[in-house]
Amino acid sequence: MVMGLKSGDQGAMAQLYDRYSSVVYSVALRVLGDTGAAEDVLQEVFLQLWRNPSAFDAARGSLGSWLAVITRNRAIDFLRKRRPETDLEDVVLSVSPDLAGEAERSRAAEKVRGVIGAMSPSQRSALEMAYWEGMSHSEIADKTGEPLGTIKTRIRAGLICLRKAFQP
Amino acid sequence: MNPHEQHADDLALYALEALRGEERAQIEAHLATCASCRLELEQLRGDGALLALSATGPRAPQRARQRLLDAVAREPRIAATSPAAGTGRIAPQMEARGPGWWGWLGWAATAAVLLFAASLWRENSALKQNLASTTAQAAEGAQQMEELRRIAAPILEPEAQKITLVAAKAPPQPQGKAFYLRSRGSLVFLASNMPPLPPQKAYELWLIPASGAPIAAGVFKPDAHGSGSVVNPPLPPGTQAKGFAITVENEAGSPTATTPILMIGTGE
Numbered sequence: 054m055v056m057g058l059k060s061g062d063q064g065a066m067a068q069l070y071d072r073y074s075s076v077v078y079s080v081a082l083r084v085l086g087d088t089g090a091a092e093d094v095l096q097e098v099f100l101q102l103w104r105n106p107s108a109f110d111a112a113r114g115s116l117g118s119w120l121a122v123i124t125r126n127r128a129i130d131f132l133r134k135r136r137p138e139t140d141l142e143d144v145v146l147s148v149s150p151d152l153a154g155e156a157e158r159s160r161a162a163e164k165v166r167g168v169i170g171a172m173s174p175s176q177r178s179a180l181e182m183a184y185w186e187g188m189s190h191s192e193i194a195d196k197t198g199e200p201l202g203t204i205k206t207r208i209r210a211g212l213i214c215l216r217k218a219f220q221p
Numbered sequence: 222m223n224p225h226e227q228h229a230d231d232l233a234l235y236a237l238e239a240l241r242g243e244e245r246a247q248i249e250a251h252l253a254t255c256a257s258c259r260l261e262l263e264q265l266r267g268d269g270a271l272l273a274l275s276a277t278g279p280r281a282p283q284r285a286r287q288r289l290l291d292a293v294a295r296e297p298r299i300a301a302t303s304p305a306a307g308t309g310r311i312a313p314q315m316e317a318r319g320p321g322w323w324g325w326l327g328w329a330a331t332a333a334v335l336l337f338a339a340s341l342w343r344e345n346s347a348l349k350q351n352l353a354s355t356t357a358q359a360a361e362g363a364q365q366m367e368e369l370r371r372i373a374a375p376i377l378e379p380e381a382q383k384i385t386l387v388a389a390k391a392p393p394q395p396q397g398k399a400f401y402l403r404s405r406g407s408l409v410f411l412a413s414n415m416p417p418l419p420p421q422k423a424y425e426l427w428l429i430p431a432s433g434a435p436i437a438a439g440v441f442k443p444d445a446h447g448s449g450s451v452v453n454p455p456l457p458p459g460t461q462a463k464g465f466a467i468t469v470e471n472e473a474g475s476p477t478a479t480t481p482i483l484m485i486g487t488g489e
Contacts, residue, residue, distance in 0.1 A: 066293050067286075074281050076274065083276035092285050096292065097476055100455070103293050104440070105473040121273035122266055126238055131476060158274055165275040183239045184272050190234050191241070202230075209233035212268035219271065 084128035129187030180211035236265035292455035375400035386486035406458035
């Protein structure tokens with residue numbers, strides 16, 4: 054489908070939208086809490102992919118995960134009214150599970166929610182503040198009264214927990 | 222492969238774009254030289270992607286799909302402009318490329334060419350029908366004519382705003398001309414004498430509304446002659462334009478202006 058975008062195939066964009074719009078919209082809405090703003094971010098993410106399909110390289114990761122990360126980043130930029138800090142082409146990621154299909158994503162989402170639910174409240178809170186609210190570690194430290202180093206370690210440990218849950 | 226432990230926590234924050242200022246600069250400098258940390262960063266971003274996938278909620282409204290496909294259909298493929306000459310930076314002084322091409326005569330000539338093209342298309346559609354073209358061919362011709370009408374309308378309609386943008390600093394001046402038809406949310410923008418850009422950068426056009434933040438109105442890269450254009454970018458219909466502005470952004474564009482305004486023009 055991304056190859057179709059590169060050749061200007063509008064049908065390919067429709068297919069991509071049908072497959073991934075639920076992920077993109079859910080992430081945007083989770084960050085922004087506003088359906089209008091989430092819809093605007095949805096438009097922007099897909100339009101950016103249309104304008105620059107080479108920003109995603111299939112050899113470097115899965116499109117669904119890449120779109121999820123791009124959407125989260127752009128939504129946070131919108132939320133915090135700040136300039137984008139990373140170019141699309143520079144967002145390279147690797148994900149263990151295959152998330153190409155709706156069923157795989159649904160199972161993965163269920164597992165992720167389980168892992169998050171099992172975290173300590175302070176770890177879950179730090180991770181969610183960083184991820185869904187775009188707070189910096191110093192902002193989280195100020196809000197929670199915890200030391201900077203503790204916040205940093207909790208956030209990293211939370212991400213590693215997620216990774217281990219999906220390792221074979 | 223083990224990342225450098227002293228960077229491990231900062232890498233995780235960087236992956237979530239939660240690292241700021243000096244710490245961010247330090248980790249970026251380290252990443253430029255450390256393949257193992259770059260690999261770990263990819264893993265951490267993947268971990269973040271798993272977190273993103275935990276989000277659930279309603280599906281996007283049906284109108285969002287059509288809105289996107291309409292925008293895609295209107296979005297010009299910017300294949301006509303060639304990549305910027307590889308000077309690696311924007312020249313501090315704008316280079317003169319000659320006077321007259323985009324003078325007032327140029328605008329009139331452009332409008333005349335579009336009118337002529339529209340009449341050619343109309344004539345072509347009639348000939349096709351006379352030659353017993355298929356229903357699909359007739360529909361395609363009507364769509365093309367309508368598209369040309371939409372393109373020409375901001376230039377030709379009496380109520381369309383015509384705004385000249387000039388550079389804020391010394392001559393010779395890049396020029397921009399925006400033709401905006403508010404009722405249709407239809408915009409044609411033509412630029413000339415634009416300096417070349419570094420790779421992966423583009424000029425971004427902004428509609429400045431009567432109130433609220435500037436609205437992204439398309440990106441373009443100048444060709445070898447410094448000319449560029451934006452044709453009917455997706456815009457909210459009915460938006461009153463106080464003016465237009467140009468900034469330099471990454472070539473994919475930006476939802477918010479991130480650099481100083483290079484050119485600006487307000488309504489006549």
